[in-house]
Amino acid sequence: MANLESYVTGNGDNQRTLVVVFLRGGADGLNLVAPLIDDGYYKARPRIAISKSKAVALDGSFGLNPLLSGLQPAFKDGKLAIIHAVGSEDTTRSHFEAQDLMEHGGIVGGGWLGRFLRAQTTEMSGPLSAVALGKSVPECLRGAPSATVFQSMDEFSLGENRTKLANSLAQLYGMQPDSLGKAGRYTLDAINRIEKLRKAAYLPAHGAEYGTDAFSSGLKQVARLIKARVGLQAASVDLNGWDSHFGQATVMDPLITRLSTGLGAFYKDLGSGIDQTTVVVMTEFGRRVEENSAFGTDHGRASVMFVMGGGISGGKIHGKWPGLTKEVLEGPGDLPVMTNYRNVLAPILQKHGAGQTLEQIFPEFKLDPLALYS
Numbered sequence: 001m002a003n004l005e006s007y008v009t010g011n012g013d014n015q016r017t018l019v020v021v022f023l024r025g026g027a028d029g030l031n032l033v034a035p036l037i038d039d040g041y042y043k044a045r046p047r048i049a050i051s052k053s054k055a056v057a058l059d060g061s062f063g064l065n066p067l068l069s070g071l072q073p074a075f076k077d078g079k080l081a082i083i084h085a086v087g088s089e090d091t092t093r094s095h096f097e098a099q100d101l102m103e104h105g106g107i108v109g110g111g112w113l114g115r116f117l118r119a120q121t122t123e124m125s126g127p128l129s130a131v132a133l134g135k136s137v138p139e140c141l142r143g144a145p146s147a148t149v150f151q152s153m154d155e156f157s158l159g160e161n162r163t164k165l166a167n168s169l170a171q172l173y174g175m176q177p178d179s180l181g182k183a184g185r186y187t188l189d190a191i192n193r194i195e196k197l198r199k200a201a202y203l204p205a206h207g208a209e210y211g212t213d214a215f216s217s218g219l220k221q222v223a224r225l226i227k228a229r230v231g232l233q234a235a236s237v238d239l240n241g242w243d244s245h246f247g248q249a250t251v252m253d254p255l256i257t258r259l260s261t262g263l264g265a266f267y268k269d270l271g272s273g274i275d276q277t278t279v280v281v282m283t284e285f286g287r288r289v290e291e292n293s294a295f296g297t298d299h300g301r302a303s304v305m306f307v308m309g310g311g312i313s314g315g316k317i318h319g320k321w322p323g324l325t326k327e328v329l330e331g332p333g334d335l336p337v338m339t340n341y342r343n344v345l346a347p348i349l350q351k352h353g354a355g356q357t358l359e360q361i362f363p364e365f366k367l368d369p370l371a372l373y374s
Contacts, residue, residue, distance in 0.1 A: 015229065015231065015232070015233070015276065016233070016276050016277070016278070016351070016352050016353070017222075017226050017232050017233060017234065017235065017276065017277045017278075018113075018233065018234045018235075018277075018278050018280070018348065018349075018352050019219075019222055019234075019235045019236075019237065019266075019277065019278070019279040019280070020113060020138075020140060020234070020235070020236045020237070020280055020282070021237050021238070021239065021259075021263075021279060021280070021281040021282070022099075022103075022138065022140075022236070022237075022238050022239070022282060022283065023238075023239050023242050023255075023259070023281065023282070023283040024095070024099065024238055024239070024240045024241070024242065024283070024284070025095065025240060025241050025242030025243040025244075025283075025284075026095060026098075026242055026243055026244075026283060026284055026285045026286065026287060026299055026300070026303070027242040027252075027255075027283040027286070027287075027303055027304075028242070028244060028248065028252065028286060028287040028297055028303070029084060029085075029086075029283075029286045029287075029302065029303035029304030029335070030045075030286065030287065030289065030335065031048070031050065031065060031248065031252060031256075031287075031297075032064070032065055032068060032256065032303075032304050033058075033062050033063070033064060033065070033082055033084060033304050033317075034049065034050035034055055034062065034063050034064075034065065035061065035062055035084075035321065035324065036050075036052050036055055036057075036061060036062060036063045037060075037061050038321075038323060038324050040289070040323065040324030040325055040326075041289075041324055044289045044290040044291065044324065044333075045289075045290070045291045046291070047291060047295060048248055048249065048291050048295060048296075048297075050063065050065055050066070054066050056068065056069050056072055058075060058082070058317065059316060059317055061317070061321075062082070062084070062317050065256055067253055067256040067257050067260055068256055068259065068260045069260060070260035070261055070263060070264025070265075071260060071263060071264060071267075071306070071308075073264070073267065073268070074263075074264075074267045074274075074308050074314070075314065075315055076315065077314070077315070078312075078313075078314040078315040079267070079274060079308055079309060079310065079312065079314050080306065080307070080308045080312075080314050080315070081306070081307045081308075081312045081313060081314045081315075081316065081318055081372060082304060082305070082306055082307075082316075082317050082318065083304065083305040083306075083307070083317075083318045083319045083339055083344050083370065084302075084304050084317055084318075084319050084321060085302045085304075085319055085320065085321060085322060085335055085336065085337065085338040085339060086302060086303065086304060086305045086319060086337065086338070086339040086340075086341055086344060087285055087286065087301055087302040087303055087337040087340070087341060088101055088102050088284075088285070088337070088340065088341055089101075089337070089340065090102070090284075090285070091301070091331070093285065093299035093300070093301075095243070095284060095299075098284035098285050099139070099284045100139060102282070102284055102341060103138065103139035103140040104139060104140075104142075105140075105342065105361060105362050105363075105365075106342075106362060106363065106364060106365055107364075108363055108364070109142075109143070110142045110143030111138070111139050111140035111141050111142040111143060111144075112140055112342075112345065112361055112362060113130075113140040113141050113144065113234055113236070114140065114141050114142050114143035114144035114147070115143055115360060115361045116234075116349050116352075116354060116357070116361050117129065117130055117141075117144045117145060117233060117234060118143060118144060118145055119354065119357035119360055119361065120233075120353055120354070120357075126146065126230070126231040127146055127148055128148060128193075128194075128225065128230040128231055128232055129144075129145070129146050129231050129232065129233045129234070130144045130146060130147045130148070130232075130233060130234045130235070130236075131147070131148045131149070131150070131222070131225065131232065131234075131235050131236070132147060132148070132149045132235070132236040132237075133150070133151065133214075133217075133218035133221060133222065133235070133236070133237045133238075134149060134151060134218075134236075134237075134238060135149065135151065136149060137149055138236045138238065140236060141234070141236055144234075151214075151218075152217075152221070153194055153197060153198050153221060153224075193228060193230050194230075197224055197225075197228055202220070202224050204220065204223070204265065204268075204269040205268075205269050205270075205271055206268050206269065206271050207268065208264075208265040208266075208268035208269035209261075209265055210261070210262065210265040210266075210269075211258060211261040211262060211265070213258050213262075215237065215238075215239045215258050215259070215262045216258065216261060216262040216265065218237040218262075219237060219262045219263070219265070219266045220265070220266075220269070222235045222237065222266070223266055223269045223270060226270065226273060226277060227270075227273065233352075239255060239258060239259060239262075241255055242255060242283065244287065244296050244297055245292070245294065245296045245297070245298060246294040246295070246296045247294065247295050247296060248291075248295060248296045248297055249295070251296070259281075263279065263281075263306075263308065266279070267308060274308070274309060274310055275309070275310030275311070276310060277309050277310070278307065278308070278309035278310075278312075278348055278351065278352065279306075279307070279308040279309060280305065280306070280307050280308075280344070280345065280348060281305060281306040281307075281308075282305050282341060282344075283303050283304075285299060285300060285301055285302075285303060286300045286301060286302050286303030286304070286334070286335055287299065287300045287303075288300040288332065288333055288334055289324055289329060289333050289334060289335055290333050300333075300334040300335060301330055301331070301334035301335060301336060301337055302334070302335040302336060302337045302338065303335075305341065305344050307344065307348065307372060311351060311373050311374070312372055312373055312374070313371065313372060313373060313374040318339075318370055318371075318372065319338055319339040319370070320338045320339070321338070322335070322336055322338055339370060340365075340368075342362045342365055342367060343367060343368050343369050343370050344370050344372065345362075346358055346362070346367050346369040346370075347369045347370060347371075347372040347373055348372065349361060350369070351373060
């Protein structure tokens with residue numbers, strides 16, 4: 001039983017978890033984190049820019065959208081880093097192509113997170129080593145040794161007659177000394193753990209209050225799994241709907257509120273557990289610098305990434321800011337990509353044990369990892 005427990009819980013209290021939040025639809029980085037001292041920003045967005053008086057001040061140069069105030073505690077604690085003018089080399093401005101490239105980590109089979117997990121595995125992964133909160137496996141997890149998809153823990157069950165079925169399966173797998181038998185026993189053990197979690201009402205710690213939407217619900221379930229020590233190495237949670245061509249405030253403000261509430265509650269709920277956790281927030285591309293005639297923004301290039309967790313060089317804005325003068329804008333008027341997203345993910349994966357495998361995770365790309373950790 002000791003070996004089984006050791007396997008299911010990974011490294012026990014040393015187990016690290018990477019949570020990937022994808023903002024699908026091309027989130028406007030200039031609306032999430034505004035360059036408050038850049039005149040080009042206010043000239044390009046006379047009606048939709050975040051005013052200096054309303055922004056949540058960060059470092060004197062940038063400010064959070066006031067609806068993102070839930071992230072301020074993590075930033076002040078040095079547990080949140082912001083990377084601006086970040087993105088990929090994709091110039092199609094197509095949601096599908098940009099998402100595929102970013103989630104695959106290049107023009108290569110499988111996903112970057114799946115390759116990372118496979119490279120770390122010396123034996124079979126546990127059934128809850130990687131989870132996706134949703135209806136399907138995200139592309140970033142393709143190729144992972146194991147990936148479980150569910151919208152609720154209630155789905156992770158053997159049904160109404162689970163006790164009898166579980167006993168029968170335990171006897172069956174108990175007679176199998178090979179890898180199939182091990183996998184079966186580990187899965188049954190994970191189901192038992194989930195059953196115990198489901199029977200007990202979950203009370204978030206430290207006064208954390210999650211929202212009632214699917215995003216907050218997903219993060220709350222991730223927090224439960226982390227605390228239960230089920231061997232969770234990676235989790236994927238999406239927040240969809242960021243395509244803001246018309247009435248940007250109407251489209252984005254509710255999403256920004258959900259993002260802020262969910263991440264703020266997750267940070268508070270984990271408490272010191274955030275030191276063994278990393279949350280990375282990313283999107284396929286940003287929006288055009290100049291607002292359009294419909295109070296919205298069109299597909300652009302660079303956006304913003306957030307990294308929250310222990311050990312990072314937080315409480316600061318990372319990356320080179322190019323400014324928003326006409327001579328530096330790209331194409332029809334886009335914020336250029338100054339930092340490739342892989343160079344943000346690389347130090348995170350190193351922190352989570354990538355070792356010498358980064359070239360396998362991001363093949364055919366010359367890495368220049370961002371100095372994200374102090």
